[in-house]
Amino acid sequence: MELVKPDFGLVFWMTISFLIVVFILRKFAWGPILTSLKERETSINDALNSAKKAKEEVANMKAENERILQEARNERDKMLKDARETKDAIVNEARTKAQVEGDRIVTIARETIQNEKLAAITELKNQVATLSIDIAEKVIRQQLAGDDKQKALVNDLLKDVKLN
Amino acid sequence: MKVSKLSLISIITFLTLTLVFSISNKAQDTSAVQSHAVEATTAEAGAEHVAAEPAHEEHAAGSEKLNAGKLIMEHIADSHGWHLWGHTSIPLPVIVYNAQRGLTMFSSARFEHGHKAYDGYLLNEAGKIEAVNEMGEVDAHTATVNEEISAATYDISITKNVCSIFITIAILLLVFTSVAKMYTNKRKGLAPTGLQNAVEPIIIFMRDDVIKASIGEKKYEKYVPYLLTLFFFIWINNLLGLIPIFPGGANVTGNISVALVLAVLTFIITVVSGNKYYWQHIFAMPGVPKGVLVLLTPIEILGMFLRPFVLMIRLFANIAAGHIIALSFFCLIFIFGQESLYGTGGGLGVSPLSLVFTVFMAMLELLVAFLQAYVFTLLSSVYIGAAVEEHHHDDHH
Known part of the structure; x- marks a missing residue:
């Protein structure tokens, strides 16, 4: 069986040439190729990792921003509340003050009115007295003819003039 | 998956081989075969050689017969020349080493397809190099093979x-x-x-x-x-x-x-x-x-x-x-x-x-x-x- 009998020459050349090829390719092909493949894989991995890290950082930043925003919002709410309270307090105080002042003014006005009224009554009394004297004088002047008439007149007059 | 594919190949191989060998054996039994078919074989299939029965056998001169088994085996085996088409082939260098004769190098064209012995070596029918007693260029059929030197000869030719x-x-x-x-x-x-x-x-x-x-x-x-x-x-x-x-x-x-x-x-x-x-x-x-x-x-x-x-x-x-x-x-x-x-x-x-x-x-x-x-x-x-x-x-x- 020639087919399954190894041939010396072919084995000789095959061994030599194959080994040489392995060594040449190892130095000039597989070495550089595999090294750069590895480098590329490492760089891709690094890039992916850093991208992941950046994403995480962005997420963290977002959370931080949210927190700050929330704080600001709370602060604003608090300030608004304070302002409202202050406003209410001021308004209440003003209202109270106005009330007091109004009351005071009303009281003074009332006193003044009373005084004016008294003064007017006094004046009126004086006027009435004067008038009464005038009337009395006239009556006296006209009807001093008889005693009856004088008496009737005085009674009439006294009937009409009534002090209030 | 792989095993089934391999078994499929082996089954096909076996069946084909059985078929080819049975038919080629039948063909061998029958008489002369037209040479044009043989010419076509070499041209189309790109095969090595076609078994050329020497003229001194009982067949008429010029008639050849197709031996598929031999043709295929010749293709499968190694060779000292690279066949291109028809009768054209590239001769490859023959390098032989023997302790007595030293290193010998020459073109395989010197063998003239096994018809000549050169520098003490000849190409036998199996395509192997054998040492002969006669040095120089002689007819391969008249040369005498030296078994002792042949056994100690290393053929490291650049074959196909x-x-x-x-x-x-x-x-x-x-x-x-x-x-x-x-x-x-x-x-x-x-x-x-x-x-x-x-x-x-x-x-x-x-x-x-x-x-x-x-x-x-x-x-x-x-x-x-x-x-x-x-x-x-x-x-x-x-x-x-x-x-x-x-x-x-x-x-x-x-x-x-x-x-x-x-x-x-x-x-x-x-x-x-x-x-x-x-x-x-x-x-x-x-x-x-x-x-x-x-x-x-x-x-x-x-x-x-x-x-x-x-x-x-x-x-x-x-x-x-x-x-x-x-x-x-x-x-x-x-x-x-x-x-x-x-x-x-x-x-x-x-x-x-x-x-x-x-x-x-x-x-x-x-x-x-x-x-x-x-x-x-x-x-x-x-x-x-x-x-x-x-x-x-x-x-x-």
């Missing part, structure tokens, strides 16, 4: 297969050094382009899914250059073998010598890198009683040698079978075309069927070319992986 190996090596070096340059030059660190794109996925696949997976994360790197070279060498050779015309067509990986060298290299690497666990598992399998060891150790030792042997046979048989099938289908045309059988009409009638089968086989062989390179590399990795594997004390079987 050696030539094909050199072509493969040239392709390997060209492709991979230029690809390597792309990685180191100005394109360093950039996305791959061109040829790089073609080989990079294969390199990464072999590295990650075959070598790393079989040998292990820690130790695989040392073996990557050998295994990658092995894979691409076998694959390119298989593909070249599928091309019917020069520079392809040589049956390199389907030659036992080439498969032998590759298997032996794997064996040497396995043995050299075997750690104490590997040897312990061969000579004294842990956890096995002494009595069983007597039986088991010889089996393990045998297995150690059997593995590369099977590796060799698998590659050789698959590729050789592929070549045999392809040639058989072509030969069918000329077997049926013989006058003694169905004549030219028979040949023409069979040719479409033959063509369909050949195309189908070519497709299958394309797959087998890759598959065998892959399987050889995978199994080599697995064997090396078994040799360097670190065992822990508890997970023994």
Whole structure:
């Protein structure tokens, strides 16, 4: 069986040439190729990792921003509340003050009115007295003819003039 | 999947061979065959030679007969010239060494296809070089073979297969050094382009899914250059073998010598890198009683040698079978075309069927070319992986 009998020459050349090829390719092909493949894989991995890290950082930043925003919002709410309270307090105080002042003014006005009224009554009394004297004088002047008439007149007059 | 494909190939091979040999035997029994069929055979099938029966036999002068078996076997075997077409072939250098005669080199054209002996050597009918007593240029038929010197003569000629190996090596070096340059030059660190794109996925696949997976994360790197070279060498050779015309067509990986060298290299690497666990598992399998060891150790030792042997046979048989099938289908045309059988009409009638089968086989062989390179590399990795594997004390079987 020639087919399954190894041939010396072919084995000789095959061994030599194959080994040489392995060594040449190892130095000039597989070495550089595999090294750069590895480098590329490492760089891709690094890039992916850093991208992941950046994403995480962005997420963290977002959370931080949210927190700050929330704080600001709370602060604003608090300030608004304070302002409202202050406003209410001021308004209440003003209202109270106005009330007091109004009351005071009303009281003074009332006193003044009373005084004016008294003064007017006094004046009126004086006027009435004067008038009464005038009337009395006239009556006296006209009807001093008889005693009856004088008496009737005085009674009439006294009937009409009534002090209030 | 793989096993079924291999068994399919072997069944087809077996059936085809049976058919071809039975028909060719029948053809041998019958008388003369027209020579035009034979001429066509050499031109179309790209086959080596056609058995030319010498004129001194009983047949009429000029008549030749087709011997498909011999034709195929001549193609499968190595040769000292590279046949191109018809009677044209490239003569290859003959290099012979003998301790008495020293190193002799001359062109194989000097043999004139076995008709002449030159410088003390002749080419016999089997295509082997034999030493003769007569020096200088003499007729091969009158020369006397010197058995003693022949036995001590080493034929290291650049044969067709050696030539094909050199072509493969040239392709390997060209492709991979230029690809390597792309990685180191100005394109360093950039996305791959061109040829790089073609080989990079294969390199990464072999590295990650075959070598790393079989040998292990820690130790695989040392073996990557050998295994990658092995894979691409076998694959390119298989593909070249599928091309019917020069520079392809040589049956390199389907030659036992080439498969032998590759298997032996794997064996040497396995043995050299075997750690104490590997040897312990061969000579004294842990956890096995002494009595069983007597039986088991010889089996393990045998297995150690059997593995590369099977590796060799698998590659050789698959590729050789592929070549045999392809040639058989072509030969069918000329077997049926013989006058003694169905004549030219028979040949023409069979040719479409033959063509369909050949195309189908070519497709299958394309797959087998890759598959065998892959399987050889995978199994080599697995064997090396078994040799360097670190065992822990508890997970023994």
